[in-house]
Each structure stands twice: as structure tokens, then as C-alpha cells.
Amino acid sequence: MRIDREAQWHILLGGALLLSLLPIAFAIANSFKELSEAYNNVFSLIPEHPTIGNYLLVFSRLPLGQITANTFMVALAATVFKTVTSALAAYAFVYFDFRGKNVLYFILISTIFIPFTVTMIPNYLTISQLGFRNNIIGVILPQLSDATGIFLIRQAMRTIPRSLIEAARIEQAGHLKILASIVLPLIRPAVVSTGIMFFINSWNEYVWPVLILKDKVNYTLPLALQLFISSEGGTDFTIAMAVSVITMIIPLVLYLIFQRYIISTFTSSGVKG
Amino acid sequence: MKEIVFENVSKAYGKTTVIEHLNLTIRPGERLILLGASGCGKSTTLRMIAGLEQITAGNLYMNGQRINDLASGERNVSMVFQNYALYPHMTVADNIVYGLKIQKLPKEEIGQRLQAAVDMLELNGLEGRKPRDLSGGQRQRVALARAVVKRSDVLLLDEPLSNLDAQLRVHARKELVKIHQTYRQTFVYVTHDQVEAMTVGNRIALLHEGQLQMLDTPANVYNRPANVFTARFIGSPSTNILAAHYADRALHIGRQAVRLPEFWSAFLGQKGCRDFYLGIRPEHIRLERDRTDNVFSGTVKYIEEYGNRCGIYLDIEDNELVAIGDKADAWPGKRVSFAIDAAKLHVFDKQTKENIGYPEVYNEPVYQYKSL
């Protein structure tokens, strides 16, 4: 009796899952179909005449190599800087006592709730004045630190027993050394998954690059993909699917590799106290 | 009142078997203790009664009805959890009556039962508090009250006193028995504490590695251990278990030997028992000051202080043995003689480690001290 009830839930959940994952499978399948086959046989997940023609066409129309490289550079820079600045700040918030600590933490964290519309005009002006408009450096600059990162890494650091740090302090270890040789190795899963999420989010970033980047050579992938959108669905739809696949493949692979870390980090981030 | 019957019940998680072929009948209205070390399967057994664990094989009956697949809520049992499992966001009163409200009992009925439980468990004045504002003992009593108001036929208790400090525990033990005497539910009570088991239980079911070792009254579990495990588990310090040998009307331990009284030699002779494990409780070993004939001798290794008495750890023929005695009689390194109470011996089969039984004199109501 209990078994049956569980089976019902599994059917329901499986259905919901199919709705969210099938689009991805369809996109991959259709990116390898010829346009005529895609139209006649939308539902088949395995192309009858598999072709990489769509991909070749995209590369001939767009500097896609350059665009992918741009995306990668932006995501990598953002990941490295965000991880370092977040880890440093989180360490200070966990292991130092200083005046205004709680207020400062609260102010930093509450920026999570500030909509980007409030900052985008001045930031656009700042980047323009610095001469980084239409340049990926302009995309990178505002992404050098991250409040969510400070929050997540701080949550992880708080699980380390204080006595461990005190033991190291007694051994005369400096704070940077403690951070590098004790704290970071202990919370490696949290740091890795936070870093992966930085990378993925930056890879997918759309709003800010769309304001800053003008020429196709400087584009990042989501911007390039946008070129293939027309609200009618468009005649280029198999090509659009190919660009979609190129855009999502790196985040997907990263996620599949690190999913255990990522899931457990976000599961344990459920705000407590 | 309900009878609960385990018929060949097994429970496995994947490949790990937790309970193996358990056969156990819990009598209506009794206080049955499931006793054992952690991981022995006692909590799992309790949770199977509650319907919180699925049964892998075998049958579980409650009053003749097979309840293997009956949902928890339909079994009409109540349970006290080890960590109490109080609803932290509800007041004491809400915690106690939440289940009754779900049952949609009439308001006056709920009020009456709440008042009765609050009175009995001395929770007066705490009704409006949240669990986090209560002491450990108070939380425990709220958990009890919540289980009691349901007036179910079976009350399941999973280590209900293990989070209390020692003094409170003694008080709470008496309270539990009082509750049982008021409501006469079937009590199934899980604990790893043998003193709790002895004082609370009508009967004790001792479990080890998923297997029932012995099921009997506290007195019998103590005085007539069914096997080596039971003899060792119950009592503190543990029953001494030594490899021994019977020959020529004498009990041999290593190269030492003492003559056995007639009733033992007749019994052992009749059983054809030559090599066995000897069980003897520390309090049944007596250090002898002057006697030298027909006694064992050993070297004192270590003294453990209990206040009134002390535990004397001896080495006899490379076996460790502990006796209860007087500090004045022993100090480390001293060679001592000791005698064993022949009417308090237990003999276990070498292979099966089961108790082989006792000579008839044991059934006499009062034991006489029969020195070897």
C-alpha cells in the first residue's frame, strides 16, 4: 500500500522532470538534424541523417571561436577573482573580531537584494569613462567580487571547529597560511562548487555584456545566441539549436562532473540563524 | 490491551541484515524491555512495531491481525523518542494535544486529557512555554505526556531516559512505572542501560547482532543467563568467563584444580561435560586469608575503587578474573587465594556457548553458601 503511493509520486516527479529535461534533449538532437528532417520529425531524439552541417554553418557566419574564447576569459577571470576575494572576506568575517563586523557583513550581504537596474546606468558610465566599453575587460570589472560567494564560503568555514584554528595560532601560523593550508583544504568541496557556480553564472551572464559589448568579435556566447532568435521560431531553427548546444555544453559538463559538490553546497546553504 | 507477535521477522538494509529471524511475543499489558548495545537492532525492532520501518521478511501481528503493511497512524500506538521529537514551534500544551486535534476529538475531552496528563507529569504552569525554554527533564515529561494523552494500547519508548542526567533518571524510572500502573498499556521499552532494564521491566529481551539472546524476567536474566553473551552483558563488573575443564570430580583452570561438591560432579558427569566455559560473578568470588586447601590462587593486577567495596582484578593462569572484595586484602602484585561459590556457578557449552543447565539444588528457594 505504501509502495503504491510512492510509485504515484515517482510518476508525478518523473513527469515534471521530463518537462524540464526534454527541451535540452530535443535541442541536442535537433542541432544534428537537417532543417527538413527537424520540421517533419520534431519528436525523434535520434537524427535519421545526423549532420554537423549546422555547426559548420554557424562557424562560417560568426567568429564563434573568438566568441567562445571571450566567454571563457570572462568566466575564468570572474571565477578566480570572486573566489579569492570571497574566501579572504569570509575568513575575516569568521575568524576575526573587529569593530563593525556584523554591520559590514549585513551591508555586503544585503547587496544580494539590490536589483541590477539600480546600478547599471552609473556602472555603464564608469566603464565608458575607463574606456572599456565594447571590451571584455569592461564585462569582467564589476564581477570581481560576489556577496553570495562570501555568504556560501562563510557558511562552510563556520563548520570548521574554532579549536582547529586556535591550535594553528598557537603554532604561530600566520592567517594567510592558516587560510591556505588548513581552512581551504577543509572546505574544498564548498570552495570548488562555489567556484564552479561563479564560472557557470559568468558564462551565462547576459544582461551586463549586452549593455557593454557592441561588435560581434567581442561578444560572449549568450549574446551570439540571441542573434538567432526571432519570435516566429525562425527558419534558422536547427542552427539556433547548434548555437544553444555550444552555449550550454560547458556549464552542463562542469555540472555533471561536480554535481555532488554543488548539490551538497547549496543544500547546506539553507539559511540557518 | 494488545498482544504483539514477531513471527520469523527479518529486517535488512540492502545487504546488511539488522534483525534475523526474530520470534518474540509481547504479552498484553506487560512492560517489555528491549535491551542491547548500540547497533544490536533493538531500536529497529521498536520502529517496526511503530510502522516506521518496513519488515523485510516474516510477519508482525497485533492482536492476531497481520500489520506488516499497516500505516503508522493506523496502528494506534504512541511513542516517546530518544530526543523527544517535540514540535519546537508549538507550546507545551499544543505539543501534547496536537495528535488529539488531528483525531478531531471533542474540545472538552481534549481539555480533560490535557489536564490529567499535565497533573500526572507535574507540568503545571509550563503549558504556554516552548520546548526550547524547558529543561531536559521537562522536555522528557512533555514527550511522555504527548504519548500518554493518546490513550493508545501500546506505548513505545525509545531510550526515553538516555538524555537525562543520572539523578533525574532514577526519578523518571519510577514515574514511568507509575504511568504504566495507571494506564496498563503494553510497554515496549528500548534501552542500553541494564539497570534501567532491571528496574523498569517485567521481562527483558536481550538482543545482540540482530538476534534474540534471552527473553525472561530480570531475575532470571541475571541469575540464569541463557548463554555467555547474556552472562557477560548483565551485571557490573561483568561475569567472569573462563575456559575450564572437569575431571576426577574436580574443576580445573589451567594447572590449578579444586574439588567440586557432589551435586556438580554428578550433574557434569551425567551431562558428559568435560571442557566448558565457566561463568562466575565477581561478587561470588571470595578472597581467602588463611585457607590454602581447595582454593585457587592468583596475582592481583589492579584494584578498582567503588567506594564501599572494590574490584580486584586477578591473573589466574593467564586468565583475567575480577572479584569484589576488601581493599585491605589485596594490593597489586600480591599473591592471593580465593574460593568460588559453588551454588552460583554457570556452565556454558564450549561450542554453542549456551547454558547447559543447573543441578537440582539450584532450584531450592534459598541458596546456601557452599564453598568449594
Next chain:
Amino acid sequence: MSGNALLAYGFILPSLLVFAVFMFYPLLYTVYLSFFEWNMIKPVKAFVGWGNYIALLQDPLTYVVLKNTFAYIVILLLLNCAAPYILAFILSFVIRRGRDFYKSAFFLPSVISLVVGSILYLWILNPISGPVAIIAKFFGITIPVWSKTQGLVIGVLSIITTWKVFGYNFIVLFGGITGVPQEVIEAAKIDNVPLHRIFLDIVLPMSSATGVYIFIMTIVQGLQYVFTPIKVVTQGGPDNASSNAIYNVYQEGFTLYHTGYASAFAIVTMVLFVVLLLAEFKYVEKGIYYEN
């Protein structure tokens, strides 16, 4: 001790610098800009006092946008807060097998760009050639041109956003619900408490700290996430029927170059958010149960 404090500030300084330049300064500068009329190019900004705010209040478009924003909030709360909450509950306490698989699988779309999501759903929901239309045609139903249909367009754009956001919210809520001890649920099960009551009476209040966080994030970040499908699919159309408070600021600031007006609108949006959050806190505060 003071040396220690100095070191602490040193550790925080890199983050603080970035936040100062790209978060706090712009926030103040936007407030400043909201009192001027400017188009980002003109060398002189004309001070207009509360002019932008008054214009904003008098503009009928403002109310259309606010109404849409509200509609988005309601739909997003249902799909991205209520639904994942229930799912997390079922996965924690009802289902015994496949938990890890479901967690991984439901999270998966949240690592994919919303532009990809938009393009996928544009095709799936294409009224003529999309898979849904083909299935619907089989049953004799025609799919309306949703991207041009008032009302419906908000629903579809919300669904696209949900596809992306659901997994993250679900995982965090799952984490919050895991904080509810198994025994408490078992105690309720023994008392024959029906599932929906366990959820409402026990799990919801005991995980409300996480719940409130996701509630707020659904509103604040949800509306920002919706920006992408709006920009990519409808550009706020038809006739501003899919625009929301976030998109409207972009539209005014970067398409129409009403810099001052856009700044004023952004500030009003933020103030509305803050008011909403405060009201939310005040209302829920009583019921919140924080662990420890």
C-alpha cells in the same frame, strides 16, 4: 588587537573596493541622477528636482508595468516558491528512493543560460510548428500566438524563467527542510497526521527561515531573471504587456535614453522592494522559527 583588526580589514578590502565602485557608488549616483534630466550624452545635466518622480506617477505606463510586475510576482511565487517547497517536502519525507537522482536532475537546468531557455521554449511553444502545437493539433486545439497575447505572454515568460530558477530554489529549500528532524515527522506520522497537515503545521513553520529567504529571492531575483526572456523574446511587447519594473528601466535608460527618468524608476522599484520585504518580515516574523 588593533593590528588584528587592521589585518581583518585588509582581508575584506578587495571585496569592499569592488562593492564600493560597482555597488555603493552607483546606488548613490543613481539617486543623484534621478533628480536630473539627461540622456547620457549631453554635457550638461538639467536639475529637475522631483520632476522625474512626478512624471513617473503621472505616466499611465507606470501602472501597466507595476500591474505586470505584480502578475509576475504572483506567478513566480506559485511556480518557484510554493511548487519547489512542496516538491522538497515530498522528496525529504514521502519518497525513500531516488532522492539524489531527483536532486541532481531538477537542478540541472539552472546551470544553463536563460537565453538558451528562451530559444528552446520559443521553439517548443511555437504556435505553428512547435511540438506542443503539434500535440495540441492532434487533439483539435490551436495554440494562440502567446508572444502577442496580453496576459498569456506573462505566463509563458514566467514559465521560461521557472525552468531556470526552479532547481536552485528547490535545492536550497530541500536543505532547509532537511533541518527538520526525521523523528518529528515520525512522531506526527504515528499520530496519523495527514501529509498536507504535516507540511503546513510542522515542516513549513520549522523551515520558515529558509522559506522566507527563498520567498524574497523569488521576488527580487525572479523579476531580474525574467528580464532575459523579456529582452530576448518580446522586448516588453505586445504594447508593453510583458514589461516589468526591471525591463522598463532598461527600456527607458538604454533604448529611449531617459537617463534621469530611468534612474527615478529604478529607485522607486528598489523602494517598493524594500517596503515589500519589510512588510513580509513584519508579517511572518511571529511565525518564524529559527533553529538554535
